[in-house]
Amino acid sequence: MSLPVPRPDDFEKLGIFYLGRGYDLEARTPTEPLFLYESKHLLTHALCVGMTGSGKTGLLIGLLEEAAIDGIPAIVLDPKGDLANLLLTFPSLAPEAFRPFIDADEAAQKGKTPDALAADVATFWRDGLAASGQDGARIQRLRDACEVTVYTPGSSAGVGLSLLGSFEAPGSTVIEDAETFGGMIEGAVSGVLALAGVEAxxxxxxxxxxxxxxAAAWSEGRALDLATLVQSIQKPGxxxxxxxxxETFFPAKDRGALALAVNALLASPSAAAWARGESLDVAKLLRAPNGKPRVAILSIAHxxxxxxxxxxxxxxxxVxxxxxxxxxxxxxxxxxxMDEIFGYFPPTAAPPSKRPMLTLLKQARAFGLGIVLATQNPVDLDYKGLANCGTWFLGRLQAERDKMRVLDGLEGANVAAGHGFDRATMDTWLSGLGNRVFLCNNVHAGGPVLFQSRHTLSYLRGPLTREQIAALKPSKDEPSAGVKPVPTANSNGNVNANGNSRPAVHGDVEEVFFPARVEGPGIVYRPGVFAMVKLHYVQAKKQLDHWESLALMAPFLAASADVDWPNATTMTATFATTCRREPAADARFELPPAITVAKAKTWQKSLVxxxxxxxxxxxxxxxxxSVLSRPGEAPAEFHARVAHGIRELRDERVAALEKKYGPKLAALEEKIRTAEGKLQKEQADVAAQRTNTAVTLGSSFFGMLLGRGVATAANVNRAGAVARQAQRASREKDDVARVEEALRVLYEKRTALQTEAEGEFQKVQREVDAAARATAExxxxxxxxxxxxxxxxxGWVPFRAGANGALEAAW
Structure with a gap:
């Protein structure tokens, strides 16, 4: 008998991840209950183990899909290149959407054209989603809920990440933690030396x-780049x-050889890719500039x-x-x-990655960061460290020694959590797992559970090629981060006839000259007013007390010495340090308006x-x-704090509802179990009474036959017994009817209470969704x-003549 198709009401629940169905290992078939996993359990981290072909990648992608739909961002280390399949989400489920990712050789091996194979894949995906209660609308919901970006450090295929451009100093909280600070230094130094080919x-x-x-640079809050590092090796300070x-510890001549090795890394064309791209900023990896949650897939297969x-x-x-x-x-x-931790977390050796990974496993929970680790090689793992994982997803294993190693680790994790462990049962279950069938051991649940993973919303194509990743890379449609040209109302081209002379300005009026990007002849200066002003913003109710400095460059109003402050350009905070006191040689000047000391003083008043x-x-x-953005905070950071605040509010309200309805539902379930037991007993009594009546009636009948119809005393007694038993059977039937009616009432009460609770949960979801959007300026x-x-x-701004002869900003 086929199982009913799940409905969204069955799995679209607050804080719940829909990962699959229960599974009957003996019958080799999925079972009725869905496998729903509470997202908060990931705070105690998870480990996923399974050989190639076990369905491990599909489970990981399904988990990421559920997190994204729930608005939880993720950073994914992908050493094999499989998890980039999260980019392949096609709400239309049309063959043409799958076609670009169909391999022609694979189609030929199957005796099909690529178009025909694409049609088969689309049908397979549509049917698989339908069987799991999902459709294109849920795929669209996934796409609307998050942004998926593939980063390729050291390569231009995806979005680049700059790791050698600058080693930014960590924050004060890290510097004050001696163990963490020392570990970060060790990791950075080990990486640089390894890339430079220095075995140390x-x-x-x-x-x-x-x-x-x-240590010296970071303690002072200074970033290091490779060029500075080369210089510091020669002259450490x-x-x-x-x-x-x-000189005794490391003579200058030997330091020179080390400097050359690091400098070779800087000059290497292959290393140049490591200096290009976005900075390694975890907050930006987790959130898009508009605050939308992001799944950042860091592909390092290359x-x-x-x-x-x-x-x-x-x-x-x-992190x-x-x-x-x-x-x-x-x-x-x-x-x-991290999809494959083999080699990064071994039981005996201590590669640079092991220290920070162990730190995260021990401490990340307190900060709301869940760690999910996966491997197909369970033998070479530090299971003492992995005892910090509260959830183990175990798939089909390749060898007996793999199973034994997993059982050892699983037993240790259960003992550490204070739970019992039935090794024989676990052994039997692990030995019988098939594709996409997993054993989930969750220390927060009542016991281990077998389940079959659901169909993924993403098309599981396998590792994407460099060309496919490049084709899926987001377009660079963001505006340039450079400073926009200063508006110049007074730009009538009236150049001083004496090309090299500088207009006379009263000595009490300060002049500054903006630097040109490229020095040389042909510079024309246009006038404006440069100002630096300090503002104080205070609002006691919001506990806000903020000072802000502004650097402004404003044009003059046409034919006037008055300043057009509304059209001023905001300059960078460090711009004033680049301004000069003297103009470039051989520069020409547009005539400024008539400026007097008195007029210059009005600039200040108008600026205020x-x-x-x-x-x-x-x-x-x-x-x-209850979140207010901080001055200068990126919108993505603000929206991340709002999203987390809303999630905390949601979790609190869900917990309150569970506290309200949980005991009521439990009490009803207990009454129903009692009534169902009583009904079974009454029904058994009725069946037994029918049997007794039939036996007694049969005895009386045969007695009458044997007595040739003579009404003996025994026959009379038997007839009376039959009548009494019939009366008792009638009463038993009435008892069954009464219990059935009571049970029906209990069922109705349970349905009503469940409907009421579901309505309350949906109300929370609607209010939470509305609250997430309700931000105001x-x-x-x-x-x-x-x-x-x-x-x-x-202020004098440099311009040069462009190709068409018009003046263009030259700074």
């Missing part, structure tokens, strides 16, 4: 010297290493072993640094998944008025989540008395 143990002089350099002077270790260690250290900046929480904030009226501090606020006017003009000057 942590106690070697090469490693110690670089560690000292990193300190004279002693431990008890020895620098890297060498040394490069993979370098990148993995850097990433894990960056730790990000984690330390988060507030504590009991709700799931984000996921970190402008700043008060038109320079509010604009913050975003989510009243429901908060505009705070600067305190007028505190507005301070720190600098105001006549």
């Amino acid at each position: 143990e942590p106690r070697s002089r090469e490693h110690v010297l670089l560690s000292q350099i990193f 300190f004279d002693r290493v431990g008890a020895l002077d620098l 890297l060498s072993d040394a490069q993979r270790m370098f990148f993995t260690t850097r990433l894990l250290d960056a 730790i640094a990000w984690m330390r900046r988060q507030s504590g929480t009991s709700s799931l904030r984000a996921l970190l998944m 008025a402008h700043a008060y009226q038109a320079r509010p501090l604009v913050l975003l606020e989510s009243a429901e989540a 908060l505009r705070i006017t600067p305190r007028k008395a505190d507005i301070t003009v720190e600098r105001i000057a006549l």
Whole structure:
């Protein structure tokens, strides 16, 4: 008999991941109950083990899909390239959507054209989703809920990540933690030396010297790049290493050889890709600029072993640094998944990646970060460290020794959690697993469960090619991050006839000259007003007290010495340090308006008025989540905090509903179980009474036959017994009817209570969804008395003639 198709109401529940169906190992078939996993259980981390072909990749992708639908961002380390299949989501489920990912050779082997195979795949995916209660609408929901981006460090196929461009200093919370700080330095130094081809143990002089350099720079909050590192190796800036002077510990000649090795890495064309791309910023990996949750897939299949270790260690250290900046929480904030940890977490050796991984397994829970690790090689794993994993998803294993090693680790995890462990049963179950069938041992659940994973929303194509990843890479349609040209109202081309002369300006009026991108003849300066002003924003109710400095460059109003502050351009904070006191040689000047000292003083007054009226501090606020954006905070960071605040609110309200309805439903279930037991007893009594009556009636009948119809005393007694038994049977039937009626009432009460509870849960979901969207702008006017003009000057902006002869900004 086929199982009923699940409905969305069965699995689209708050904080619940739909991962599959229960499974009957003896019958080799899925069973009625769905396998639903509470997302908060990932706070105690998860391990997934299974050989090639076990369905492990499908389970991991299904878990990521559920997290994304729930608004939980994830960082995914993908050493094999399989998890990039999350990009292949086709809501239409049309053959033409699958066609670009159909291999012509594979189609030929199956005796089909690529178009025909694409049609077969589309049909298979549509039918598989339908059987699991899913469809194209759920695929669209997944796409709407999150952004999937594939990053390829050291390659231009996907989005690049810059790891050698700069080694950013960690935050103060990490620096103050001596163990974590030392570990991050060790990981960075080990990676650089490995990439440079220098074999050096942590106690070697090469490693110690670089560690000292990193420690000195990071302790001062300074970032390091390779060029600075090469210079620091030659001239470290300190004279002693431990008890020895620098020359005794590491002579200058030997340091020169090390500098050359690192410099070769800097000059290597293959290493240039490591310096291009986005910075390794965990917050940006987890959230798009608009705050949308992101599944960031870090594909490292194309890297060498040394490069993979370098990148993995850097990433894990960056995650730790990000984690330390988060507030504590009991709700799931984000996921970190690694598809193959073989070689990164061995039981005896200590590669650079092991230290940060162990730190995360021990500490990430407190910050709402769930770790999901997976491998097909269970023998070479540190199961003492993996005892921190509360959930184990175990698929089909390749060898008996793999099963024994998993059983050892599983037993240790259960003992550590204070749970019993039936090794014989586990052994039997593990031995009978098939494809897509998993044993889930969750320390938060009542016991181990067998389940079959659901059909994924993503098309499981297998590892994507470089060309396919490149084709799926997001387009670069973001505006340039550079400074926009200064608007110039006074740009009538009236150039001073004396090309090299500088217009006379009153000595009490300061002048500054903006630097040109390229020095040389042909520069024409246009005038404006450069100002630096300090603003103070205060709002006691929001506990806000913020000072902000602005650097502005404003044009003059046409034919006037008045300043057009509304059209001023905001400059970078460091721009003032690049301004010059003198113009470039052989420059020409547009004539400024008539400027007097008195007129210059009015610039300051007009700037104060402008700043008060038109320079509010604009913050975003989510009243429901009680979250206010911080000044200068990226929208993605704000939306991440809002999303987590909403999730915490949701979890609190769900817990309250469970507390409200859980005992009521449990009491009803107990009454139903009691009534069902009583009904079974009454029905058994009725059946027994029927049998007794039949036996008695038969005895009386045969007695009458044997007595040739004579009414003996025995026959009379038997007839009376038959009548009494018939009366008892009637009463028994009435008892059954009464119990059935009571049970029907109990069933109706349970249905009504379940409907009421479901309505409350759906109400929470609607309110949570509305709260997530309900953000408003908060505009705070600067305190007028505190507005301070720190600098105001006549500013000269360089221009050059373009190809068409018109002047173009040259700075």
